[in-house]
Amino acid sequence: MKDLMKNWSQYLLSESSLSRIYQHITEHDTALLTAFRDDASDLSSCLETAVDAELSNKERNRNLKATLLSLGYGVTAVDGSFIENYGNLDKQVEVKEDSFFVVNLGDSPNFTEAITSLGTKYCQDSVLIIPQGGTGAYLYGTNNSDFPGIDGTIEVGDFFGGSEAEFMTRVRGRPIVFKEGKGEYKLDVYENHSRNSRMAIKAIAKKVLGGD
Secondary structure (H helix, E strand, O other), X not given: OHHHHHOHHHHHOOOOXXXXXXXXXXXXXXXXXXOOOOOOOXXXXXXXXXXXXXXXXXXXXHHXXXXXXXXXXXXXXXXXXXXXXXXXXXXXXXXXXXXXXXXXXXXXOOHHXXXXXXXXXXXXXXXXEEOOOOOOEEEEEOOOOOOOOOOOEEEEEEEEEOOOOOOEEEEOOEEEEEEXXXXXXXXXXXXXXXXXXXXXXXHHHHHHHHOO
8 A cells, every 4th residue: 555655646747738727617516726836835815724835846746636636636737837936026936736627527516615625635726627518717816815815716718729828738739728718648536546546546635634
């Protein structure tokens, strides 16, 4: 079990394309989030529920992905870029990180609550929530940073693939942008894993969700 948890990063590999992402956005609620931070040890803007501050960004993302899988969501890795601590000239920094595109395959009514809770646990400035259909996507604030602020929301528009923007996520080099106006990839799910891998997933998720 220890070895499985230590080498969990091997399960983070997957390929993506816009067409399948668009299909999932059309059929389900989806989200974008990460556990990456420029300085994970800086807890000044974090809530008390923050976890894994002592781990590297890759280890934090490993644990985040395991938790997402354990909750029954589909997950694929994408390349993201955003400004952490946006608006604070002394602390803002561009962060390029491995992000997760998450699909609410079972259409759980608690999807948004679960995603925002994980954003809080990993002290993210915000998570991107994409309602089914891709219309009205918004950033939801999940720590005490100035932008957008805890429980604050910022609308970012509708899904539009293949163009450039300041805040973007890339899939095979093509940006996924949300803006006013109007995409094969491998989606990882819990059921795809072996029995031992599932045990590792559940063990990691229990630690994240239960704080053990």
